[in-house]
Structures are given as structure tokens and as C-alpha cells.
Amino acid sequence: MNKKNVIIILIDGGRLDRAQNSPVFKTLKNKSAFFSSSITYAPHTIAAMHAVFSGTYGIRTGTNSYWSTYEFKKDKFKTITEYLKDRNYHTCSDVHSEIVIPKQGFDEFKIHDPHNDDLTQHHSELLEQMKIKNDSGTNFFLYLQYSNIHTTISDEVLKVYDNYSKEYFKNRKLNEERYDREFKKAEDYLTNIFKKINSLELDKNSLVLIMSDHGISVGERFGERAYGAFCYDYTIKTFAYFIYPGINPIEIAQQVRTIDFMPTILNYLEIKQDQSYENMDGVSLLPLMNGKSMEEKIAFSETGNPLDDKKPPKEPNTKSIRTSKWKLIINEYNNTRELYDLENDPDEKNNVIEKYTDVEQALWDKFFI
Amino acid sequence: MRPNIFLLTIDSLRFDKTFGESKSSVTPNLDSLIRKSTCFTQAICTADQTGLSLGSLFTSLYPFKSGISYFKFDHNVPNYLNLLHSKNYHLHSFVPDLSFFKKLTKNFEKNEYYVYNNRENWLQLVGFGNQILEKLEQMDKPWFYFVHLMDLRPPYHLPPEFDKDGFGDTKYDRMLSYIDTWIGKFIEKIDLEETIFVLSSDHGDYISVLDEDLNQIKIPKMLKKSKKIIPTAISDPILSKLQRTRKAIELRKREKNMTQQEFRTLQNRGDIFLFDELVRIPLIFAGFGVPSNLMIKQQVRQVDIFPTLCELVGIPSDLGEINGRSLVPILNKKSLVEEPAYIESGSASATKLGKVIGIRTSNYKYLRSRKDSTKNVTLYDVKNDPNETENIASLNPQIVKEMEKTLQKITDSSTIHDSPSITRDESKKVEAELRKLGYLK
Numbered sequence: 001m002n003k004k005n006v007i008i009i010l011i012d013g014g015r016l017d018r019a020q021n022s023p024v025f026k027t028l029k030n031k032s033a034f035f036s037s038s039i040t041y042a043p044h045t046i047a048a049m050h051a052v053f054s055g056t057y058g059i060r061t062g063t064n065s066y067w068s069t070y071e072f073k074k075d076k077f078k079t080i081t082e083y084l085k086d087r088n089y090h091t092c093s094d095v096h097s098e099i100v101i102p103k104q105g106f107d108e109f110k111i112h113d114p115h116n117d118d119l120t121q122h123h124s125e126l127l128e129q130m131k132i133k134n135d136s137g138t139n140f141f142l143y144l145q146y147s148n149i150h151t152t153i154s155d156e157v158l159k160v161y162d163n164y165s166k167e168y169f170k171n172r173k174l175n176e177e178r179y180d181r182e183f184k185k186a187e188d189y190l191t192n193i194f195k196k197i198n199s200l201e202l203d204k205n206s207l208v209l210i211m212s213d214h215g216i217s218v219g220e221r222f223g224e225r226a227y228g229a230f231c232y233d234y235t236i237k238t239f240a241y242f243i244y245p246g247i248n249p250i251e252i253a254q255q256v257r258t259i260d261f262m263p264t265i266l267n268y269l270e271i272k273q274d275q276s277y278e279n280m281d282g283v284s285l286l287p288l289m290n291g292k293s294m295e296e297k298i299a300f301s302e303t304g305n306p307l308d309d310k311k312p313p314k315e316p317n318t319k320s321i322r323t324s325k326w327k328l329i330i331n332e333y334n335n336t337r338e339l340y341d342l343e344n345d346p347d348e349k350n351n352v353i354e355k356y357t358d359v360e361q362a363l364w365d366k367f368f369i
Numbered sequence: 370m371r372p373n374i375f376l377l378t379i380d381s382l383r384f385d386k387t388f389g390e391s392k393s394s395v396t397p398n399l400d401s402l403i404r405k406s407t408c409f410t411q412a413i414c415t416a417d418q419t420g421l422s423l424g425s426l427f428t429s430l431y432p433f434k435s436g437i438s439y440f441k442f443d444h445n446v447p448n449y450l451n452l453l454h455s456k457n458y459h460l461h462s463f464v465p466d467l468s469f470f471k472k473l474t475k476n477f478e479k480n481e482y483y484v485y486n487n488r489e490n491w492l493q494l495v496g497f498g499n500q501i502l503e504k505l506e507q508m509d510k511p512w513f514y515f516v517h518l519m520d521l522r523p524p525y526h527l528p529p530e531f532d533k534d535g536f537g538d539t540k541y542d543r544m545l546s547y548i549d550t551w552i553g554k555f556i557e558k559i560d561l562e563e564t565i566f567v568l569s570s571d572h573g574d575y576i577s578v579l580d581e582d583l584n585q586i587k588i589p590k591m592l593k594k595s596k597k598i599i600p601t602a603i604s605d606p607i608l609s610k611l612q613r614t615r616k617a618i619e620l621r622k623r624e625k626n627m628t629q630q631e632f633r634t635l636q637n638r639g640d641i642f643l644f645d646e647l648v649r650i651p652l653i654f655a656g657f658g659v660p661s662n663l664m665i666k667q668q669v670r671q672v673d674i675f676p677t678l679c680e681l682v683g684i685p686s687d688l689g690e691i692n693g694r695s696l697v698p699i700l701n702k703k704s705l706v707e708e709p710a711y712i713e714s715g716s717a718s719a720t721k722l723g724k725v726i727g728i729r730t731s732n733y734k735y736l737r738s739r740k741d742s743t744k745n746v747t748l749y750d751v752k753n754d755p756n757e758t759e760n761i762a763s764l765n766p767q768i769v770k771e772m773e774k775t776l777q778k779i780t781d782s783s784t785i786h787d788s789p790s791i792t793r794d795e796s797k798k799v800e801a802e803l804r805k806l807g808y809l810k
Contacts, residue, residue: 044808066808070795099802154807162810228808309720310810311803315441317719319468332440332468333719361484364466 002270004244005134005206006084006141007127009193011186012045012096013149013227014212018180019239024187028194028210032241033289034251039299039322040214040258043235044228045150047303048213048258049101053079055262055280057300065304066228067314069099078277080262081105084141087271090133092140094126096147114151120189124196131200146189149182153216153226161225163306168225175218204245207268209261212238220347228312229305231320231329232348236301242289244268252288255324257299260285298323298366305333321363326356328363339363371456371511371682372657373564377555378426379548380419380519382570384410386545387651394542395535398553402568405561406655407663407700413729414572414671417638417647418715420469421723422571422671423517427473429672429686429693431711433780440719442472447688449675451476453513456684461508462515463501470517477515485519488526498551505558511682520544521574523582541576561656565681567674568653573646574638578631579623583616629758639715641725641745643736644757648712648729657681660700668731669696670710692779707731711779713739728776735762735772742773 019025020036028034041051041058050063054077058064062071081091082105092108095101103109112122123144130140156178161168168175190210197203215235217224227235240261259282266273267284287294302316317333327348329338339360340348353360385391387399388410415425420439421432427448428435435446444451450473454460459478464470466482474480481504483497501516508514520526525540528547536546552568559566577583624632638647652669655661658681672693679686680695698705709730714723725745727736732752738744748762748769762769791799803809 066803067799069799070791097802097806099799150806158807307718307720312808313720315719317440330468334717335467367471 001087002268003139004269005130005139005202006080006089006265006269007197007202007206007208008141008143009190009208009210010049010143010145011149011190011210011212012145012147013153013214013216014186014239015179015183015215015234016212016237016239017234018183019212022183022187024191025239025241028190028241028243029251030249031247032210032243032249033247033285034249035240035242035256035285036251036253037255037324038211038238038240038258038261039255039301040212040236040238041301042228042316043214043231043301043303045100045213051259052211052213052261053081053102055080055259055266055282056278057259057281059300059302060278060281063102064302064316065314066312069102072102074102074104076278077280078274079105080265081141081143083266083271083274084139088138090130090138090140092126092130093143093145094123095143095145096150100145101143112147114147119146119148120192123189123193127193127196127200127202131202134202134205144193146186148185148189149179149216152178152182157226163223163225163229164308165225169219169222172219179216179218203243207242207244207265209240209242209265211240211258211261213258214238223305228303229318231301231303231318231327233327233342233346236299236320236322247289248291250289250291252285254288254294255296255299255322256285256288257282257297260297264289296324298363300367305331307333319367321367323363326359326363328360328367330364330367337364370563371458371684373508373511373559374453374458374513374678374682375505375555375559375564375566376513376515377552377566377568378423378515378517379521379568379570380517381521381572381574382545382651383573383576383646384412384649384651385646386542386576392542393538394545394549395537396546396549396552398549398556399568402552402556402566402655403653405661406566406653407659407661407665409652409654409665409667409669409696411666411668411731412569412650412652412671413668413710413712414570414648414650415711416713416715416723417572417643418723419571421713421715423469423473425692426569426571426671426674429675429688429691431672431692431779432713434692439469439715442469444472444475449679449686449688450474450513452679452684452686452688458511458513459509460513460515461504462517463497463504464515464517465519474515488524498554501551502554502558505555510563517571518548520548523577539576541574559656563657565654565656565659565678567678568651568655569671569674570650572638573648573650575634575636575646578627578634583619583635630756639717639723641714641736641738642747643712643714643725643727643729643734645734645751645755648710654681654700663700665696665699667699667705668707668710668729669699670708709775709779711776712736726776726780728772728779733768733772735769735776737773737776748772 040048042048046066047058047064051058054061056077061077062073079102085091085105091106093106094110094112096114130142133140214227216227220234224230263280263282264285267286299322302319304313304316305318306312318331320327320329325343327340337353338351339353414422416422424437462474462477462480465485467485521544525544531543531547537543673696676686676693676695680697709728713726716723725736726739734749734751737746746762747760749757
């Protein structure tokens with residue numbers, strides 16, 4: 001086994017377009033395998049991260065909505081934490097709520113106060129503690145959620161407007177400024193965390209994954225003030241940077257799924273899948289990171305559009321199936337479909353469902369339910 | 370070897386259009402099948418919407434117990450499909466390619482999905498019927514074959530040779546005459562000695578007396594265009610509201626020149642009424658172990674179908690607590706006390722439940738608003754007023770009270786399959802956390 005530590009840093013709500021324009025993220029790109037088309041299973045943290053931790057879509061694990069953390073089928077799906085725990089890793093996480101990731105397998109499950117804790121300082125301290133463990137011969141898995149973007153959006157958008165507030169959609173500039181201000185703070189956080197990782201020399205014996213779980217709207221589409229209502233690319237297309245000792249930096253533009261990350265990490269650590277559990281939906285991306293080619297897989301995403309209700313539904317009602325060329329969206333709540341030609345219309349402005357019935361049918365045949 | 374099961378459900382097929390005086394279609398094959406079968410003339414489906422009714426068919430549970438609707442099919446809720454599979458049945462289907470049917474048939478061995486949005490290419494034109502015939506010869510035994518046809522839903526794509534007076538008064542009836550030719554072909558392929566054939570429907574429907582479809586009112590070009598710019602989540606509710614308003618105007622215009630019964634045919638399902646044309650469905654059992662030429666007038670329910678099938682094929686119906694019961698004693702001419710049938714109206718929205726709930730007995734039909742037992746109260750004396758023309762609720766407060774009590778008794782048992790793995794504490798915790806994170810208002 002390749003005994004490296006594993007550090008996952010989640011930039012909750014990080015937008016791909018902002019990362020691509022950021023000098024801090026560019027520095028990351030220069031030393032990583034950068035996946036610039038990572039499709040999340042769900043455009044909200046709970047279902048998205050349960051899928052990442054299990055390498056499996058929530059439609060199979062049971063966690064497919066905001067409500068279903070405790071419906072995760074623990075006996076059928078093994079999480080990355082449990083795999084590492086089995087190999088005597090010390091496992092530790094720091095998150096903003098106890099329902100955002102599966103708890104099983106964690107030795108330490110910390111919850112920060114998103115309004116009062118200084119996450120840079122707090123996470124730096126955790127890195128120091130992990131370093132001590134590591135120096136005494138124990139490997140570690142550390143999961144850090146940077147939740148400040150969410151906190152601001154929650155306070156200034158989610159709790160103030162609803163998905164149909166005209167006032168929100170009128171002020172696109174304000175929305176962009178609010179988001180960019182928060183993204184800048186995330187960049188500062190990452191700069192400091194990397195300084196810490198390097199000063200502790202953890203970069204020499206750790207795999208570090210920096211990823212986002214979903215994007216956040218700045219007012220692109222009426223009907224979604226933040227995320228979780230639709231399956232458009234500005235929330236489901238995210239970023240991921242894998243860094244490990246000796247990596248050959250590479251940008252991978254091919255579509256991958258965030259459910260592929262966990263099998264990738266297991267493959268890197270030379271851990272085989274536990275056959276007493278159900279197979280994962282994801283596949284290892286290590287060949288791509290090593291410059292080899294892999295067939296593109298279809299990406300499935302789903303969410304529950306609350307429509308005019310005060311809470312999100314318990315079952316997803318909006319689903320999409322995506323290739324790098326096309327996306328078919330199924331709105332189950334009103335029996336409509338949308339089709340977008342992503343190559344020529346990346347902003348998904350022009351619904352061509354009536355024009356390409358053959359494409360619609362081909363995607364629908366592969367629809368994952 | 371257990372017998373095969375062929376379950377054919379024809380969407381929107383009404384009992385009164387299958388049998389009896391108000392039938393105007395020409396259905397020699399269906400008529401002959403009825404003579405060879407046990408035919409229930411008072412079978413009541415659970416709801417006027419496909420997801421709710423088929424959900425209760427396959428689980429023998431009412432929707433408030435199973436949580437199943439058009440928008441949600443949960444395989445964690447015990448169902449008869451998985452039971453048959455566990456007893457080595459080979460499960461096959463021929464169903465529309467809608468999410469609900471795809472979820473329903475997820476664990477089947479082989480499914481053929483026909484394209485719902487391609488109406489003109491259904492059964493009659495591209496040999497889908499032949500596909501079913503071929504299938505009936507190919508499946509490994511014992512097989513369970515579920516076929517759900519939607520040809521009886523407007524707009525009708527009738528073969529011209531059937532679109533004539535001699536085949537029925539309405540397009541609906543003529544289409545049924547055409548479907549009958551296929552039923553005949555299906556029966557020819559089935560060996561009824563070793564197969565049970567069940568013919569039924571999900572729910573009934575209103576059959577408009579007008580040739581034009583008031584639901585298909587022309588949308589102004591400008592609004593059609595706006596659909597391409599505005600997300601469908603926004604544009605569709607606006608358009609459907611506009612359609613509803615226009616339909617309401619059209620209805621008002623026509624109401625004066627129509628009888629009450631004619632006017633009723635212009636309504637939509639999923640509203641505050643559940644007339645027998647919506648909930649009284651055909652139910653025909655034929656073949657292995659089923660008496661022939663038997664007409665059962667007693668009221669039975671859609672939730673009784675699978676417990677009956679299980680007993681006929683010799684599988685213990687051990688799904689746990691269910692709402693239905695086996696009708697085999699009736700087939701054997703033993704008496705069973707009638708059970709009241711729970712009924713509810715469907716909803717077109719994923720986030721809302723239907724407007725009314727109620728019960729039907731062979732004497733009365735009682736309905737009231739789902740949320741408030743004092744609103745939208747209707748009571749029909751279905752025995753003496755089979756066309757349900759007179760709401761007698763206000764004249765019979767005592768019967769209303771009794772019916773409400775029966776309804777309460779049926780619905781009072783708490784939801785048994787809603788999130789079975791979650792404790793109340795966990796639910797509370799999730800709600801509190803979601804509130805904290807800003808997702809609940």
C-alpha cells in the first residue's frame with residue numbers, strides 16, 4: 001500500500017469560473033492534476049458530499065436530498081473514511097453541520113461555528129495536530145470544509161430572498177460583488193492553509209484534494225437565487241485539484257464526475273474495493289492523471305426544486321444527464337425536458353429539445369434511475 | 370411450475386365503456402374474454418392519477434401508507450414485483466418511457482419502453498403490438514409480463530378504418546374497438562391453462578362530449594417563444610395558469626347550452642370530484658385457476674388485485690401490513706364482507722397532494738377536502754343515483770358523520786413506510802440543521 005496521508009479541502013460553494021480566473025488557484029493548477037469539468041451529483045452539499053465519500057450516486061446510497069443524511073445505507077456502501085480507518089489512519093473532520101457528510105469512520109468529528117470561528121487558524125491548528133500524529137508513525141485523513149462562502153450566502157441571500165424574489169435578480173452586480181468578495185476570502189484561506197501544509201512538510205507525504213461541491217448562482221436564472229433548484233452548469237460543473245508528491249501537473253478538461261474522486265484516491269493509495277460492500281458508481285481517474293486516455297462517462301445529477309414551497313422536497317424532482325456535448329434535463333415536477341448543446345451553447349440559453357429528438361432519446365435511454 | 374401472469378393495464382379505461390349499456394365500442398375479443406373469465410363489475414381504483422393508483426396496485430397499500438406517487442416510487446416499500454422476482458418469476462414490461470414507469474420496473478429482467486412523447490408511433494403504427502406478441506412467445510417461464518398501454522388518452526391516433534360510426538360514438542370508444550383487435554391477438558398467444566391474464570386499468574377518465582380538446586387551447590406565439598428564454602420551471606406554471614383561465618372561460622361559455630352530465634365530461638382529473646367514471650375500473654381475471662363466466666357485482670378494490678394473484682399462484686402474500694386482501698374466496702363463491710374503498714384525487718404538482726380524499730361503498734360515495742373535513746363535502750347515493758347527480762351531504766349529516774368516521778379509521782394508522790430507517794429524533798435534528806443552514810423558511 002502507498003501509505004500517504006489524505007487531506008481533502010472543500011471550498012463549499014466554489015464556482016469553477018472564479019477558480020479559473022484566480023491567481024491563487026492558478027498556482028494550485030501549476031502543481032496539480034486539475035479537473036476543469038468535474039460534475040457534481042447534486043448541487044447542494046449534503047447529497048453531493050455523501051456521493052463523494054461513497055463514490056456512489058445518492059440514488060443508490062439513499063442520500064439523495066437535503067433530508068436524507070440518515071438514510072445513507074451504511075451496510076451497503078463503505079465510505080473513504082471507513083476504508084482509511086480500517087488501515088489504521090487517524091481520521092478527523094471539521095465541518096459546519098453534523099449532517100453534511102457521513103459520520104461513520106471518523107475518530108474526531110468536529111463542528112465549527114461558522115459565524116465566530118476563524119477557519120484559517122482553526123484548520124491550521126488541526127494540521128499541526130495531524131503532523132504530531134504523523135510524526136509518531138500514524139497516517140491521517142483530514143477533511144476540512146471551508147464554509148464561509150455558504151455562511152454569507154445563507155445570511156445575505158437564502159434567508160433574505162426566495163427563488164422568485166425580483167429584488168435579488170434585479171441586482172446582478174450586487175450579487176456578483178457579494179460572491180467575489182467571499183471568493184477572495186476563500187483564496188486567502190487557501191494561501192494560508194497551503195503555507196501551513198508546506199511549512200509542516202505535509203506536502204511531501206500527503207495527497208491533497210481541493211474541490212468544490214457545487215457552484216452558486218449570482219442571478220443567472222430566475223427561479224434559483226443560490227443553488228439546489230436547477231441542474232445548470234453554473235452549479236453542477238465544479239473544480240478539483242489533486243496534488244501529491246511527484247505529480248506531473250496536468251489539466252484534464254474531459255468530463256469527470258465527483259463520484260470518481262473516492263475510487264481515484266483508493267487507487268492512488270493502492271487500496272482495493274471491499275467486496276463485502278456494493279460496487280461504487282465512480283471509477284478511478286488515475287489513468288487520466290498519468291496522461292492516459294479514458295472513455296468519458298455520462299454524469300448524472302439531481303436535486304429537489306422547492307418551487308413555491310418553503311422547504312426543499314424530500315425526493316429529487318429535477319434531474320440531468322450530461323456528456324461533454326449535451327445535457328438533458330428532466331423536470332419531473334411538470335413533466336418537461338430541456339436539451340442543451342453544451343459545445344455551442346455552454347451557458348445553456350437555448351433549449352433545443354424539439355430540434356434533436358434523436359439526441360434526447362439517446363440520453364434518455366441512458367438515464368440513471 | 371407456477372403459472373405465468375400477464376397484467377395488461379389500459380390507461381384511462383373505464384368500466385362502463387368496457388361492459389354494459391353505455392358501451393358503444395365493438396369489442397368481440399373483450400366480450401369473449403369476459404365470458405371465459407371472472408369479471409368484477411364494481412372494482413374501485415385508489416386514485417384518478419396513474420402514479421397513485423399503480424403504486425397502490427403493486428404494493429396493496431394506500432398512498433398515505435406507501436408514500437408512492439407519480440413523482441416517487443420507493444423500492445424500499447415492499448411491493449409485489451420484488452416478491453414475484455424473489456419467487457423466481459422472470460419480470461418483463463412494456464411501458465411508456467416515463468420516469469415513474471422506469472423506476473417501477475427498475476428491477477425487471479427486461480423492459481421495453483415506448484416513447485411517450487411520440488404518440489403517433491404507439492401501438493398501432495410501428496408494430497409495437499407485434500413486439501408484445503413476440504415477447505409473449507419468448508419469455509422464460511414462469512414469467513410476469515406487465516404491459517401498460519396509453520392509447521386511450523387523447524389526442525387519439527386512430528387507424529382510419531376504425532374512425533367510423535360503426536366502431537363507437539366517440540374517438541375513445543373507437544380506439545377501444547381498435548385496441549380490442551390487439552387484445553384478441555394477445556389472447557391467441559397466451560396459453561390460459563398455464564397463465565393468469567389480468568386486464569384492468571389504472572383509473573378512468575372524463576370523455577369529453579366535444580370533438581375539440583379544451584386542454585389544448587392554442588397558446589399565443591409570443592408566449593411560446595418566451596418558453597425558450599425563461600426556464601420551464603417558471604414559464605410552465607404561467608402557461609398552465611393561462612390555459613386553465615382560458616379553459617374556465619370556455620367552460621362558462623358552454624355551460625348554458627349543456628346538460629349537467631355533458632358539462633361534467635369537460636372537467637379534468639385531479640380536482641375535487643371522483644365520479645365513478647374516474648374510479649370504477651374494469652377488472653377481469655382469466656386463465657389458470659380462475660372460474661369462467663362469473664360476474665361479481667360486489668365492490669372490490671384495486672389494492673385487492675395482487676393479494677388475489679398471489680393466492681392464485683401459490684405465493685404467500687407476506688409483505689407485512691397491507692390494505693388489500695385476497696378475493697379468492699369470492700372466486701370460490703364464498704362470501705366476503707365488503708370493505709370500504711379509500712379514494713383520493715391526484716395532484717399534478719410534485720410538492721402538493723391531491724385536493725380531496727374519501728371512501729366509496731356500494732351504497733355511498735363520500736368525499737371531502739384533504740385538509741379540512743368540513744370543506745368540499747360531497748355525498749352521493751351511488752346505489753340509487755349511479756350517475757352521481759345529486760350531492761346529498763347536507764340532507765344526510767348522520768351518513769356523512771358515519772362515513773367520516775370510517776375514513777378516519779382507514780387513514781388514522783400512521784404512515785408506515787415514510788422514511789422507515791429514520792427515527793423521530795433524527796428527523797428533528799435534520800430539520801433543525803437545515804433551518805440553521807438557511808434551507809428552510
